Amino acid sequence: MAEIICTVDVVLLTLLDGQLRVALLRRDHEPFPGVLALPGGYIHPDQDGDTQVAAARVLLEKTGIVSPYLEQLATFSGRGRDPRGWSLSICYYALVPTEVIRLAGHPEVVLVPADGIAGLPFDHQQIVAAALERVRNKSSYSSLPVYLCGDTFTLPQLQSVYEALLGEPVNKVSFRRKIEEFDILEPIEGAMETGKAHRPAQLYRLKSRYRNRLSLTDRGLGTG
Amino acid sequence: MAEIICTVDVVLLTLLDGQLRVALLRRDHEPFPGVLALPGGYIHPDQDGDTQVAAARVLLEKTGIVSPYLEQLATFSGRGRDPRGWSLSICYYALVPTEVIRLAGHPEVVLVPADGIAGLPFDHQQIVAAALERVRNKSSYSSLPVYLCGDTFTLPQLQSVYEALLGEPVNKVSFRRKIEEFDILEPIEGAMETGKAHRPAQLYRLKSRYRNRLSLTDRGLGTG
DNA sequence: TTACTTAGTTGCAATATTAAACAAAGTAGC
């Protein structure tokens, strides 16, 4: 019986210049050496507890990042996707603020606009498309986008993150109502966004029970 | 490097006596011979185009069923789940009307109530739980439950399927409005449900473009 | 023929969502 190649791949997403971007790396091995691709690698049964751990390990090794949000996306498989043979990749996606990528100190990480991405090896384009669909879909009913913000942020900032993801303006009152009912944010006592020539905005952060969690319920934070 | 055991498992769901049930089979091999478990099996890279095809094949071989709806659920993995070693199972779920199971002619298929299921080997209990969560969640906004109905059905019948899945009564008017806006059903000209001591109900069927599809968009039929 | 039961529709009340207007709180320019 033929061998099955078992790998994990991670779609690491971030928001830069109001644009959703995917973190890519130049491959240093065959196949497709030198080509930009998703961070990925073989599962190591001897060291990985499961594929989620494998994905976190691969992400850390290749980008230096530990993402609080890392969720399984889907498994892609088949004969055609890898020239080495019948393969299978359990794919995950992660959301982090851009600072996290910058501070991870891996300058070889390239942030490519997620929409209209092309030229990726294997079936990475499909994988990215699936991740985008999932993230945008979840953004329409959950608190997922907070993972693209830093530790503290204002509601207008968070709103603009939602708008960037959904690609359309969202109603201010409805937005605030929704966030309120998710009940995941708390205002930081007395902390305001300063320096702007207008009324300062309240700074918020995730409530403590939602911070630093490594993998959450399938429906994301909040009530979903 | 240790070997990875690659399998597929299928959570085949149906509605019997107003109860959601899972199709199980007694295992005939080690490990857990004689124990009721999900239909599953090894991926055959030489004959399976991908894992979806493998799942369809396994389902057909073990139950005689070809399910129009077969969707990837998630991949379960790790060292602990299979006594033979580090394993990984790409899991799918399928919905069929009970007649399809009966007509498939595999009397060894056992239909066990899905809620409170226990005593399953491997991590099959978690897999079933994940499938139930997915199906119930999707039922709340999509047309997924139509796959539990036969070729033709009345709106009150479909409504009771939704109610069985969601575990609560649904408003008749809202239900009909929602189905209308999915725009996936058509009344069968002049065909009524007869024999009952009350006004006969109109029979409906899926519009042709939604029939016999083997795998659909991630969000199910209709607008979702 | 009358009673009964469920199918399917209609109108209205309750609720939720969106839009518009307003008040609050800062900086910038003169």
Add this chain to the structure above:
DNA sequence: GCTACTTTGTTTAATATTGCAACTAAGTAA
């Protein structure tokens, strides 16, 4: 220091959606 300007955050009004209850329709049973 006063005025203009800008964005935050809230309040109020308009609109849309949902859910209930009543009603009509169409069959069988007695």
